Amino acid sequence: MAAHQRLMNMMFGTICSQVVGTAARLGLADHLGDNELDHRELAELTDTHPGALARLLRALAALEIVIETHPGTFRLGAAGLPLRTDRPDSQAAAVLLFTDPALLDSWKLTEEAVRTGQPTFAGLYGTDFFSFLATKPELSERFNATMRQVSLPIAQLIPVSYDFTRYHTVIDIGGGDGTLLAQILHGARASHGVVFDSPTGVAEASATLTAAGVADRCRITAGDFFSAVPQGGDLYVLKNILHDWDDERCVTILEQCHKAMPAGGRLLIVESVLPDAVDTANPAPYLTDISMLVNMGGQERTRNEYETLCRRAGFEVTAVHPTVLPTSYSLIEATPV
Numbered sequence: 612m613a614a615h616q617r618l619m620n621m622m623f624g625t626i627c628s629q630v631v632g633t634a635a636r637l638g639l640a641d642h643l644g645d646n647e648l649d650h651r652e653l654a655e656l657t658d659t660h661p662g663a664l665a666r667l668l669r670a671l672a673a674l675e676i677v678i679e680t681h682p683g684t685f686r687l688g689a690a691g692l693p694l695r696t697d698r699p700d701s702q703a704a705a706v707l708l709f710t711d712p713a714l715l716d717s718w719k720l721t722e723e724a725v726r727t728g729q730p731t732f733a734g735l736y737g738t739d740f741f742s743f744l745a746t747k748p749e750l751s752e753r754f755n756a757t758m759r760q761v762s763l764p765i766a767q768l769i770p771v772s773y774d775f776t777r778y779h780t781v782i783d784i785g786g787g788d789g790t791l792l793a794q795i796l797h798g799a800r801a802s803h804g805v806v807f808d809s810p811t812g813v814a815e816a817s818a819t820l821t822a823a824g825v826a827d828r829c830r831i832t833a834g835d836f837f838s839a840v841p842q843g844g845d846l847y848v849l850k851n852i853l854h855d856w857d858d859e860r861c862v863t864i865l866e867q868c869h870k871a872m873p874a875g876g877r878l879l880i881v882e883s884v885l886p887d888a889v890d891t892a893n894p895a896p897y898l899t900d901i902s903m904l905v906n907m908g909g910q911e912r913t914r915n916e917y918e919t920l921c922r923r924a925g926f927e928v929t930a931v932h933p934t935v936l937p938t939s940y941s942l943i944e945a946t947p948v
């Protein structure tokens with residue numbers, strides 16, 4: 612594609628995101644289900660202006676989210692199926708969260724974040740992202756559902772890439788609704804587990820672990836990983852935790868794990884590890900890195916940067932296992948020194 616066209620497509624990314632977010636907010640995918648509907652019927656169902664909805668549907672057809680079967684009549688396309696809320700691979704909560712008007716304000720200040728190196732989210736709301744979530748139960752529930760949706764495909768791969776059966780107690784720090792621990796314990800049938808997260812973070816964990824049939828081997832503990840984490844695990848997992856925080860906060864979390872761990876315990880950091888040179892084949896982690904800058908004050912890191920964090924907290928990295936998919940996720944194994 613010509614360079615100027617690629618640039619224009621990137622610039623139009625905001626419009627694509629609003630088109631898809633609006634489709635999700637109107638519940639178009641659920642209304643369409645397995646059927647094809649005329650835009651006037653859909654306008655009635657969604658309480659929208661028929662002419663404007665026809666234009667939205669046309670834009671969605673151009674993006675292959677829907678297919679125009681006859682002029683003005685639409686059914687879901689392959690890329691639109693995950694917008695349905697009734698599918699196991701639904702991404703609807705993620706689309707709603709990432710296009711939530713309340714969370715877009717910090718993006719308007721991206722230039723400021725680049726100038727100052729500080730997250731604009733905290734400047735706008737006077738608190739960090741997770742403290743903000745703790746005061747917004749509905750948004751927090753949506754965040755947990757988003758993490759479940761985006762984490763499930765990776766969580767399913769992790770036990771294929773790493774042998775958990777050798778551990779008696781796996782403690783998932785910042786384990787959210789237990790999606791990853793459920794997958795680990797499903798494969799490691801003699802192991803036990805603890806999901807540790809903030810009170811709002813673990814709100815949905817009981818339902819997930821029960822549905823996965825592993826609740827009898829699990830404990831759910833709420834707390835603050837900057838103050839203390841549960842003791843006595845022989846494996847501490849941190850998936851998508853360290854990328855949320857700056858180096859100082861990461862070292863504190865790692866030190867808490869170090870303190871709680873028995874001699875011979877291990878740490879497993881699961882993150883999207885940046886290669887030393889930019890990989891143009893996989894832009895996703897570089898874009899989440901900017902999201903971390905703007906919203907969280909964290910960052911994506913290279914293997915060397917994770918090794919440095921580990922050393923500062925008294926750990927030595929002993930192995931790095933890439934996951935089996937073509938993702939940039941790696942499992943960084945470390946032991947206390």
Ligand SMILES: C[S@@+](CC[C@H](N)C(=O)[O-])C[C@H]1O[C@@H](n2cnc3c(N)ncnc32)[C@H](O)[C@@H]1O
Pocket residue numbers: 741758759762784785786787788790807808809811812813834835836837849850851852855
């Ligand atoms: C990006 S999510 C990752 C969730 C899960 N590990 C996954 O990969 O799907 C970060 C998690 O850290 C939790 N968290 C944030 N601050 C925390 C704190 N101070 N103490 C414990 N958990 C916290 C959040 O509630 C959230 O579940």
